[in-house]
Amino acid sequence: MEDFDGAANASKAKVLPQTLLLDHVSPATRLLEKRRQMFEVQETLEAQKHDFNRKEEVFKRREEALKLKDLELQESLIRFSKFLQENDSKRARAEKKAADEVKSRLQKEKEIEQLTEVLEDLRNEKEKIHEVLEKNMRYQHYLENVLEVADEYQEVGDLLMRHATLLATNQDLKEHQRKCAELAEKIRTELQVYMKQKTDEILNLNNELARLKKELETYEGDALVQQAKKDHSLQVASQKTLEYGQVVLSTDNIFNRCRGRSKIAYPPESNPLQQLDVVGNYVSDLGAIIKAYRAEQQKKVSRDDS
Known part of the structure; x- marks a missing residue:
């Protein structure tokens, strides 16, 4: 491409002056010159094309x-990668094998340490048991000496069995004593609760008795007041009954007198109200008669004076 650009620029450099010179020639000459220039450009292009093909082939x-x-x-790269993978696999297997060996060695060392500790513990326990054995041997000698003087027991085992029996009996007695103490404490607690409940009940009953006494006193006072009111009412009723009897007797007496003096034949009445009606009518009639009589006397006096 650079060679092509250079050739084109060179041809342009050659053509431009000639173009300027052809301004003063005939058209046919200019046409021929143009064809020649085109031919040269074509040759240049062919050369460049050949050069391009050659370079393209290269x-x-x-x-x-x-x-x-x-x-x-x-x-x-593939062979090297396979080589690296094989080396990595071999290295991984080798590392795993080494790690397993280290782990196994550590496990064995740990087991050795544990077994060593167990062995040390067993030795210490053996020494303690030996010390306990030596300490208890005097009890063995003591029990053997007891068997020599006691005809009741023939073997140390019998003596130990008797001791175990007595110990169990002692434990049973202690347990029985504990249960009895718990039962006594329970009964004591229940008794205290019962006494407290009864005390509260007695207190409540005393309060209720005091309240009832107070209510009784109130009711008795009310009863006295009601009795006084009743006596007063009876007294008032007796007084009114007496007055009513007197009124009835007076009314009956007046009724009989009016009935005896009246010219009208009034029927006998026992009802005081009816009797009072009759008395009222009689008094009204008597008043009218007296008024008429006085008016007649007044007229008579007036005639005598005239």
């Missing part, structure tokens, strides 16, 4: 060579 060969080298490089 580039293709180089590209093929590069592809071959790239394939060879890829194959080398």
Whole structure:
């Protein structure tokens, strides 16, 4: 491309002066000159095309060579990668084997330490048991001496069994004593609760008795008041009854007198109200008669005076 650009620029440099010179020639000459220039440009283009084809062929060969080298490089990389993978696998197996061996060694060392500790504990326990045995041997000698003077027991086991029996009996007695103490404490607590309940009940009953006494006193006072009111009412009723009897007797007496003096034949009445009606009518009639008589006397006096 650079060669093509250079040739084109060179041809332009050659043509421009000639173009300026052809301004003063005939058109046919200019046409021929133009064709010649086109032919030269065509030749230049053909040369450049040939050069391009040659360079393209070179580039293709180089590209093929590069592809071959790239394939060879890829194959080398693949072989190297496989080699690395195999080495990594071998190294991983070796590391795993080494780690397993280290782990196994540590496990064995740990087991050895544990067994050593167990052995040390067993030795210490053996020494303690030996000390306890030596300490208890005097009890063994003591029990043997007891058997020599006691005809009741023939063997140390019998003596120990008797001791175990007495110990169990003692434990049973202690347990029985504890249960009895708990039962006594329970009964004492229940008695206290019962006494407290009864005391509260007695207190409540005393309060209720005091309240009832107070209510009784109130009711008795009310009864006295009601009795006084009743006596007063009876007294008032007796007085009114007496007055009513007197009124009835007086009314009956007046009724009989009016009935005896009246010219009207009034029927006998026992009802005081009816009797009072009769008395009222009689008094009204008597008043009217007296008024009429006085008026007649007044008229008579007036005639005598005239």
